[in-house]
Amino acid sequence: MFRKGRSKVEVKTPAQIDLMRAAGRVVAATLDTLRAEIRPGMTSLELDRIAEDSIRSAGAVPSFKGYHGFTGSICVSVNEEVVHGIPSQSTEFRDGDLVSIDCGAILDGWHGDSAITVAIGGGTEAERVAMSVCEEAMWRGIAEMRPGKRLGDIGHAIETYIHSQGDFGNVEEFGGHGIGTQMHMEPHVLNHGKAGKGIKLREGMCLAIEPMVTMGTEVVVQLDDGWTVVTQDGAKSTHFEHSVAITADGPRVLTARAENRQRISELGFVDSGW
Template sequence: MFGKANGVQVKTPEQIALMREAGRVVARALDTLRAAVRPGVSTLDLDAMAEKVIRDAGATPSFKGYHGFTGSICASVNEEVVHGIPRADRVLAEGDVVSIDCGAVLNGWHGDSAITVAVGEARPEDLRMMEVCEESMWRGIAELRPGRRLGDIGHAIDHYISSNGGYGNVREYGGHGIGTEMHMEPHVLNHGRRGKGLRLVEGMCLAIEPMATLGREDVVQLDDGWTVVTRDGKRAAHFEHSVAITAEGPLVLTARESDRDKISSMGFVQPDR
């Protein structure tokens, strides 16, 4: 069983450990995909690789079949922000950027994480946008401590994005609670006011996922009912981690080995390998 605080699922340390197992599966899948991204690979190729890693671990892709979604990952290229449907004819080219969102459920518990990867030689402006977006995620994660407020997370993300190059900060989409379901309360905005909103308590688990753009923040959904693109056609980046709030600080449940130094430098709880 699990508790609730203000309508939000609260997990025990044992349940958080189970979520870390699901998070490890997602981390392995994303590591596999990062290594596979190159010109000539289709987003459907990446989808098949991810599904194999997830199922080989005894887990199930969270996304596949979710409200009719056909992929095991979301693969969003260039001006596509989120929810891109993997396709055989969506072939990566030199200089593209691809955002890959991946989820897995293991023993009834979900993990959810996203990365943006450059294809081949990246444009400097894309790399800088990606760096700012990823760092804004870490700034948001740093606010996941008992007693702080939901608005503190959004404020930290928005302030970092807006003060480091003036990138667009997509507002229509954001993070969410996670646990026995992939998307749970609360909705975690990527903007907000400090000291406002839901009070965070130990045992809450949230997915923190900023989306930054090279142009304006306005987005539109395509006719496929899923893919969200920038209205001005400028490129976008998307990063996400699932995180547990503990008495000692944030615990990144979907941490990859490459995150260990960052987690250490920010003073977060170091996840087991």
């Protein structure tokens, strides 16, 4: 299952990728539920409880809960919070908030991991543009996930697109990762890089691709809680993520939601198996 070499990169069989898609469906359904349920006046802890109920009712287990002591089933990052926001009864959503929701689930020993950003109340035009840039940067990175390409091609595609769209921050301290029998595995997937550099991508590798785009500086700091990462200048942030398998015919998005179907078709990716 592991690639030989200095770093162990898990390589999956088609049957194992199907199992990962099953875990990914749980994550996708949970994110759909959370998008529908989130509203002003709700706390992030209430949203977390809805997420845990959704995951467990599908026969899965939340990946995040208990992970190195993390207390939530999801990460809920609001406005200037970039990633790893801890669900709390004291965090109450308000109209105008940008909320990034990162969700992971384990089903039959396989992990799915995905994130979306939701603008409560619809957001401003500038916020909607930032969200669109972040999500499209993710798709541009996923498009590089083909056998024979290099890991650096993914980060280069993400970085190049973000910088082409205006004065947005591309958070470099955090990035994507391998995924499979564990949530975080080799390799680390940077959201920046040089085309043609890094390990060669091969069929059966599965990676989580997750750009984080801010509406200001890309410089971030970690809060004293040991988890929450915020923008240094207080600018709002966006975050999108999908878990993806590399197949002989191209990328297969394992955490695809129904709303992604048209985009996946437009990009010529492998059918996710709806």
